[in-house]
Amino acid sequence: MSEGISQPDAPVALEATESGDLFSKFDPLIKQRSDLLASGVEDPFNLVMEKVLSPTRAVCNGRDTILLGTYNYMGMTFDPDVIQAGKDALDNYGSGTTGSRVLNGTYQGHKECEEALKEFYAMDHAMVFSTGYQANLGIISTIAGKGDYIVLDIDSHASIWDGCSLGNAEIVPFRHNDIEALEKRLKRIPEGAGKLVVLEGVYSMLGDIAPLKEMIAVSKAHGAMVLVDEAHSMGFIGPNGRGVAEDQGCLDDVDFVIGTFSKSVGTVGGFCVSNHPKFEIMRLVCRPYVFTASLPPSVVATAATSIRKLMHGGNKRAHLWENSKTLHGGLTKLGFTLGTTEPQSAIVAVIMPDLQRGAAMWEALLKEGLYVNLARPPATPANMTLLRCSLCAEHSAEEVETILGMFERAGKAVGII
Known part of the structure; x- marks a missing residue:
């Protein structure tokens, strides 16, 4: 879902000092950031894109830069049909709704967007939220409350953890992608209690996929409902782009699919089908649906148009897979350590020795003309520092080769390879 690369996904306990300063609990993080910037490295969490040229290029620090950290997987942000739909909606409906969906905030475009989602997933119901974060927050907190149990992967996104907390359910985490650990947790839940298992198709830090088919079978055998977040696979993975659950042949066994418009769809918003x-x-x-203003008409118009085009995006999906294989194989050959042993998604995570050298490598790549995400603890698994690359279907084969050259030069300059 929407990323917070400088924030932890799982909740982290922070303690205030005796001074009563409510900001004192952030002092270690403030010092870490100050020390990093004092070393002369540009702030990796405050980059400004002065002009966006295409789904794969922008002007950063006055330089034409290849974008490899935007989650714009299918490159829909500059699609002419998508842009025209947004312009038409601005002309016909204005700039915003100024209201909740249950009041004055449901326009024709919101219904059309939900119809597009139902058609895309071949499901009966679709509900659009103002962000992907709110989709998880709202659905999870509403269906699982006090006395219910939520069993979730320890590496779940922050929006999933926050949804669990808001609903006040009993939270039972299990080791990442461990089918046996999931089953053990389910066996310990009191008989008759409400059970929800929350999984992700693609985990955004390392770009690895979940063994959904086996995990869903175990969950159903123990009477649990299943929610799968397909934020980083929707539009790309699966024969029709419906995600990992479709690709593994178990979509019909999923009770709720959560997704976002801010990745493959190319705009902003979230949904549940x-x-x-x-x-x-x-x-x-x-509550996060009822008490939030609805998305502007231009946003739902672009989303609906993009979703309908993604239904016929087979060629784009095939090209994106080729890009992923080329980048993953090339970085491995150069000697970088990656988050997965083989390409599993459009995310390729490069593991750095520590935060200081990770930041230096990030800056060296930016000076080469390449933007990637720097992800650091505690947001990352096992306290790793990552350079997280997200490929786009609009990256040409030549651009991917150029990217590999940039990584080689920067890696040697910093001493990573």
Whole structure:
């Protein structure tokens, strides 16, 4: 979902000092940031894109820069049909709704966007949220409350953890992608208790996929409902771009699919699709849906147009897979340590020795004309520092080769390879 690369996904306990200063709990983080900037490195969490030229290029620090950290997987942000739909909606409906979906905030475009989602996933119900974060926050907190149990992967996104906390359910984490650990947790839940298992198709830090088919089978055997977040796979993975659950042949066994418009769809917003016969009641009981202004008409118009085009995006999906294989194989050959042993998604994570050298490598790549994400602890698994690359279907084969040359020069200059 929406990324917070400088924030932890799982909640981290922070303690205030005796001074009563409510900011004192952030002192270690403030010092870490100050020390990093004092070393002369540009702030990797405050980069300004002065002009965006295309889905794969922008002007950063006055220089034409290849974008390899935007999650714009299918390159839909500059699609002419998508842009025109947004312009038409601005002309016909204005700039915003100024209201909640349950009041004055449902326009024709919101219904059309939900119809596009239902058609895309071949499901009965679709509910659009103002962000992907709110989709997880709202759905999870509403369906699992006090006395219920949520079993979730320890590497789950921050929006999933926050949804669990908001609903006040019992939270039961298990080791990342460990089927046996999931089953052990499910066996310990009291009989008759409400159970929700929350999984992700692609985990955004390392770009690895979940063994959904096996995990969903285990969950169903123990009477649990299943929610799968397909934020980083929707549009790309699967024969029709429906995500990892489709690719592994278990989409029909998923109770709720969560996704976002800020990745492959190329705009902003979030959604949930479901076949549950009682799902429509969520529109009246889900607080992050009821008490939030709805998306502007131009946003839902671009989203609906993009989603319908993604239904026929087979050629783009094939090219993106080729890009992923080329980048992953090339970086491995150069001697970099990657988060996965083989390409599993459009995310290729390069593991750095520590934060200081990771930041130096990030800056060296930026000076080469390449932007990637610097992800650091505690947001990352096992306290790793990562340079996280996200490929786009609009990257040409030549651009990927250029990127590999940039990594080689920067890696040698910094002493990573």
